[in-house]
Amino acid sequence: MATLQLKSLSMHYSAKDKALSDVSLEVNAGEIVGLIGPSGAGKSTLIRCINRLNNPTGGQVLFKQQDLTNISGSRLRQARRKIAMIFQEYALIERLTVMENVLSGRLGYVSFMSSLLRKFPGKDVQQAYALLDRVGLLEHANKRVDALSGGQRQRVGIARALAQNPELLLIDEPTAALDPRTARQVMRLISEICAEQGLPAIINIHDVNLAKLFVQRIVGLQQGKVVFDGSPAQLNDDVLTLIYGEEDWQQSESNEEDTPEPQVTLLKASA
Numbered sequence: 001m002a003t004l005q006l007k008s009l010s011m012h013y014s015a016k017d018k019a020l021s022d023v024s025l026e027v028n029a030g031e032i033v034g035l036i037g038p039s040g041a042g043k044s045t046l047i048r049c050i051n052r053l054n055n056p057t058g059g060q061v062l063f064k065q066q067d068l069t070n071i072s073g074s075r076l077r078q079a080r081r082k083i084a085m086i087f088q089e090y091a092l093i094e095r096l097t098v099m100e101n102v103l104s105g106r107l108g109y110v111s112f113m114s115s116l117l118r119k120f121p122g123k124d125v126q127q128a129y130a131l132l133d134r135v136g137l138l139e140h141a142n143k144r145v146d147a148l149s150g151g152q153r154q155r156v157g158i159a160r161a162l163a164q165n166p167e168l169l170l171i172d173e174p175t176a177a178l179d180p181r182t183a184r185q186v187m188r189l190i191s192e193i194c195a196e197q198g199l200p201a202i203i204n205i206h207d208v209n210l211a212k213l214f215v216q217r218i219v220g221l222q223q224g225k226v227v228f229d230g231s232p233a234q235l236n237d238d239v240l241t242l243i244y245g246e247e248d249w250q251q252s253e254s255n256e257e258d259t260p261e262p263q264v265t266l267l268k269a270s271a
């Protein structure tokens with residue numbers, strides 16, 4: 001049985017605006033899905049409907065066969081513990097350390113008093129160290145996150161998400177704030193960790209070439225509807241035109257992984 005099943009999911013922000021229409025999708029354990037589509041296609045809305053940050057107006061979200069659309073309170077909180085999110089702007093607590101931010105991924109598992117005092121069991125701390133080691137930030141554990149680079153912050157966001165022991169990752173534009181090389185490193189890390197843990201993920205991603213490099217399945221959204229669901233190899237110019245409209249896609253095909261970033265020479269304008 002698929003980890004996640006979306007059945008005829010719809011979401012309207014207003015009576016005339018349909019952000020999502022009749023979206024049906026299944027995501028299996030270990031599967032990484034890249035969600036692509038033009039601005040306003042509904043990618044963020046779809047991700048946020050899955051963990052009920054947005055409330056769908058129709059259809060079902062079945063996570064491990066439990067319908068999340070008709071639960072609330074503690075049942076919803078419990079389901080959400082197993083669905084971790086990684087955000088474009090990291091959503092870290094800037095004045096806290098890297099370790100404290102990672103441990104905040106455990107807040108849903110500790111008592112109210114412990115969460116207020118930010119007291120975590122020793123095994124949670126050990127796990128947090130192991131996760132920091134995995135994302136390459138062990139020596140930064142005690143630094144405040146506002147002293148880190150964008151790529152390092154996103155690694156903290158990844159470690160925090162994994163601290164939840166999730167069974168599904170929802171990832172909203174994880175590389176939009178990063179330079180191309182760091183973006184590839186972050187995508188590689190996410191795809192390696194998902195493969196190691198058999199963890200399914202949905203990644204909302206603007207950069208089609210990046211998606212093609214790191215995911216095995218791509219879903220294309222257009223005006224709130226799924227118009228493509230297939231492998232990166234099937235994502236030809238006709239399909240890209242279907243998703244994005246008329247464009248010259250050849251131009252964007254030349255970004256090879258690990259190509260050195262072009263050197264830019266700034267010329268002073270003559271007076």
Ligand SMILES: Nc1ncnc2c1ncn2[C@@H]1O[C@H](COP(=O)(O)OP(=O)(O)OP(=O)(O)O)[C@@H](O)[C@H]1O
Pocket residue numbers: 013014017018019037038039040041042043044045046
């Ligand atoms: N809070 C909101 N209130 C009203 N309409 C909204 C709201 N958020 C999004 N929308 C509308 O819903 C539609 C889908 O938006 P959404 O942000 O999900 O698209 P997206 O594909 O993630 O776009 P982008 O790539 O630009 O982030 C758009 O028409 C958008 O204007």
